[in-house]
Amino acid sequence: MLASLHAVEIRTTDGTIALHNLEAHIEGLEQQAARGTQSSQAGAALVDLIMLRAQILGRIADYERAQMLAERQVDRAPADALALLARARTRGSLHRFVEALADLEAAERLGLQGRELDVETAAVLQGMGRYEEAWSLRKAGEERYGDFESLAALASIHADLGKIGDAEPLFDECCRRYRGVSPFPIAQLEFQRGHMWLAGADRDRARDWFHAAWRRLPSYAQAECHLAEVEFKLGKRDDAIARLRRLAADADDPDYAAQLARMLAETGRPDEAKTWRAHAESRYHELVLRHPAAFADHAAGFWLSAGNDPPRALRLAEINLGVRDTPRARALLERARRRVQETRS
Amino acid sequence: MSDHGAGPRSIANPEIDITDVFTFPSPERPGNLVIIMNVCPFREIEATRLLFSDALDYRIRVRPARIAASGPKAAFAVDEQERFFSFTFDVPEQEGSRLLQTGTCRSSLGDVAVRVGDESGAQAHGVRVFCGCRFDPFFVDQQFSGAMRASRKIPKVTAVNSLEGQNVLGLVVEVDHARLFGAEAGPMVAVVAETATNGSFRARLDRVGRPEIKNFIMMDKAADPVNRDLDVRDLYSEEDGFKLRPDYLGAYRARLNGSMTVYDSLDGKTDWPLDDKGNHPLTEMLLADFQVVDMSKPFDENGYLEIERAMLRGDTHKTCGGRWVNHDIVDSLLTILINNGKGPRISDGVDRNTAPAPLTFPYLSKPNPMPPKLAPFVGIPT
Numbered sequence: 001m002l003a004s005l006h007a008v009e010i011r012t013t014d015g016t017i018a019l020h021n022l023e024a025h026i027e028g029l030e031q032q033a034a035r036g037t038q039s040s041q042a043g044a045a046l047v048d049l050i051m052l053r054a055q056i057l058g059r060i061a062d063y064e065r066a067q068m069l070a071e072r073q074v075d076r077a078p079a080d081a082l083a084l085l086a087r088a089r090t091r092g093s094l095h096r097f098v099e100a101l102a103d104l105e106a107a108e109r110l111g112l113q114g115r116e117l118d119v120e121t122a123a124v125l126q127g128m129g130r131y132e133e134a135w136s137l138r139k140a141g142e143e144r145y146g147d148f149e150s151l152a153a154l155a156s157i158h159a160d161l162g163k164i165g166d167a168e169p170l171f172d173e174c175c176r177r178y179r180g181v182s183p184f185p186i187a188q189l190e191f192q193r194g195h196m197w198l199a200g201a202d203r204d205r206a207r208d209w210f211h212a213a214w215r216r217l218p219s220y221a222q223a224e225c226h227l228a229e230v231e232f233k234l235g236k237r238d239d240a241i242a243r244l245r246r247l248a249a250d251a252d253d254p255d256y257a258a259q260l261a262r263m264l265a266e267t268g269r270p271d272e273a274k275t276w277r278a279h280a281e282s283r284y285h286e287l288v289l290r291h292p293a294a295f296a297d298h299a300a301g302f303w304l305s306a307g308n309d310p311p312r313a314l315r316l317a318e319i320n321l322g323v324r325d326t327p328r329a330r331a332l333l334e335r336a337r338r339r340v341q342e343t344r345s
Numbered sequence: 346m347s348d349h350g351a352g353p354r355s356i357a358n359p360e361i362d363i364t365d366v367f368t369f370p371s372p373e374r375p376g377n378l379v380i381i382m383n384v385c386p387f388r389e390i391e392a393t394r395l396l397f398s399d400a401l402d403y404r405i406r407v408r409p410a411r412i413a414a415s416g417p418k419a420a421f422a423v424d425e426q427e428r429f430f431s432f433t434f435d436v437p438e439q440e441g442s443r444l445l446q447t448g449t450c451r452s453s454l455g456d457v458a459v460r461v462g463d464e465s466g467a468q469a470h471g472v473r474v475f476c477g478c479r480f481d482p483f484f485v486d487q488q489f490s491g492a493m494r495a496s497r498k499i500p501k502v503t504a505v506n507s508l509e510g511q512n513v514l515g516l517v518v519e520v521d522h523a524r525l526f527g528a529e530a531g532p533m534v535a536v537v538a539e540t541a542t543n544g545s546f547r548a549r550l551d552r553v554g555r556p557e558i559k560n561f562i563m564m565d566k567a568a569d570p571v572n573r574d575l576d577v578r579d580l581y582s583e584e585d586g587f588k589l590r591p592d593y594l595g596a597y598r599a600r601l602n603g604s605m606t607v608y609d610s611l612d613g614k615t616d617w618p619l620d621d622k623g624n625h626p627l628t629e630m631l632l633a634d635f636q637v638v639d640m641s642k643p644f645d646e647n648g649y650l651e652i653e654r655a656m657l658r659g660d661t662h663k664t665c666g667g668r669w670v671n672h673d674i675v676d677s678l679l680t681i682l683i684n685n686g687k688g689p690r691i692s693d694g695v696d697r698n699t700a701p702a703p704l705t706f707p708y709l710s711k712p713n714p715m716p717p718k719l720a721p722f723v724g725i726p727t
Binding site: 009018021 | 354357358360361395396397398399400401436437444446542543544546548550
């Protein structure tokens with residue numbers, strides 16, 4: 001285990017308790033929504049909580065549910081800034097960034113201002129790859145508030161840009177400023193650090209951070225999937241496959257099946273790989289039709305690896321770059337172009 | 346929920362949020378001291394399914410107290426020796442279709458193993474404890490209290506309990522007072538409740554003594570003559586309730602002086618003239634932010650602030666003080682702040698909730714199976 005992990009050890013509520021309380025909270029608010037007696041505030045809270053669960057459990061159905069609820073709230077109260085803010089969040093989560101920005105501008109015209117608006121706007125701009133604008137908002141937030149959230153947000157921009165040297169001290173510092181016991185923000189931060197180190201080609205560090213996130217929150221599906229990915233690369237192939245078998249069996253996100261298919265193929269198990277590849281292919285096809293912006297990235301990755309359809313991957317990588325001009329999107333497009341050229345030659 | 350959402354940290358972390366503290370002599374067993382700490386104001390949630398955090402120390406601190414001075418400079422003297430009741434909880438285990446959570450209440454009298462939601466509680470070493478989901482006993486019309494601060498007027502009464510039917514997580518301790526500090530100790534004790542991190546790094550996250558100090562009084566930034574853009578409540582909650590640091594005392598004092606002066610002005614007359622330094626007569630007393638109960642007096646439903654007010658008048662108190670669960674502290678506090686009891690009772694029109702607490706252990710009503718929806722205004726702390 002790395003020294004930096006020990007330096008920022010933070011005790012948080014057990015993942016089972018936290019998830020149990022989150023589920024109960026969502027259930028209570030869902031019952032209100034079903035009765036049609038929900039306030040705008042409670043409606044926005046419900047959307048946020050479902051989005052949190054979506055991020056942790058990796059449930060596409062939750063992202064879709066949050067989006068549907070947010071759309072319904074805006075339909076009912078088009079002049080409600082809080083409803084627009086909630087819808088912007090759901091649209092951002094599905095990479096519908098232009099529409100998300102339009103919602104945020106509309107919310108601002110209705111009087112919404114301050115930290116909530118700035119944080120959401122920065123998140124959307126960062127997602128689009130408009131890093132300078134996002135950085136200005138994040139930096140202003142950090143200077144004004146200097147708390148866990150503002151530092152974590154600033155660190156995430158550096159991480160996205162691969163500036164590990166700038167991001168690491170910020171990640172450490174924001175952990176020192178954490179004053180809660182909820183495991184969700186810390187696990188998400190650990191996941192981001194893992195992601196950063198994975199992109200930075202340091203698999204050991206990436207594994208440690210993904211493991212920290214997963215240990216803190218054992219239901220954190222994305223963290224476990226990435227942990228499996230790194231473990232596989234580090235030679236723990238059976239462990240990685242076991243993790244993904246468990247994840248893929250229950251998930252509505254095809255990413256786990258796609259990763260599993262690739263690993264099985266690479267370890268000489270073509271029949272099982274074929275089954276999972278077919279599963280992933282059909283699900284990606286469905287999701288790309290429904291949410292092209294959100295799934296273009298991962299679907300392109302699938303068709304570049306286990307899916308083995310470079311022209312299709314290239315089309316999706318182009319869509320992805322159109323949605324967000326990030327280093328990762330450019331690298332994906334470049335990879336797809338190379339594969340297409342290799343196929344032709 | 347007199348202290349719910351009392352600062353940005355508690356709003357962001359409901360699990361650390363202490364909503365109410367109650368201290369009173371047991372109506373069931375004279376000589377026993379009862380202390381209740383309610384946490385986790387998940388306002389619109391089926392709280393019967395909620396669990397305590399395993400990363401928190403839910404801590405009740407008790408010290409002997411006595412009256413050190415009466416009159417305008419009235420003050421308590423609080424002893425350094427302390428007894429505590431520290432609740433920690435385990436990671437729950439699956440038992441059939443539900444999760445079973447256990448924990449421990451540690452104190453100098455010995456440890457008591459507890460089971461969350463066990464109606465009969467647990468008992469050992471002369472300490473009886475309960476922990477689990479209960480009906481939130483607090484009642485208030487937030488439209489009334491909120492409009493009062495916003496309009497600087499006494500609003501019309503709508504008499505709607507904004508919190509009707511909500512649930513909280515309750516922690517109850519009942520202990521023989523004589524066993525706490527010995528038979529020779531005086532009859533008065535001072536009590537504060539805290540939530541703190543339970544790891545190697547320990548930090549106080551929330552702390553409550555008297556009700557509505559942080560919300561009714563400290564939330565009003567506009568009345569503060571010094572810090573009009575600072576929410577001082579997170580700083581205040583981090584403090585040791587028995588010994589505030591001198592560093593921020595001026596900021597707290599300014600907030601209380603400003604806010605209570607506004608309350609005093611609401612009926613058009615001054616019942617609390619400020620001293621030559623601009624200090625409100627109640628400020629120092631309320632900054633000693635702990636509940637005081639006199640165990641030599643019998644249980645009394647209406648003892649809240651009676652000891653403190655008698656001290657300020659230079660009189661002898663008549664009741665046990667403390668705070669009983671069903672006492673209408675909203676009316677009591679507003680009446681004291683606005684007219685010092687020299688005028689009509691200031692009431693929000695809500696005098697009880699639909700499930701008043703019983704006079705028997707655990708002194709909190711059973712939870713509402715499914716809390717109703719709250720009015721939108723209730724998001725604003727009271």
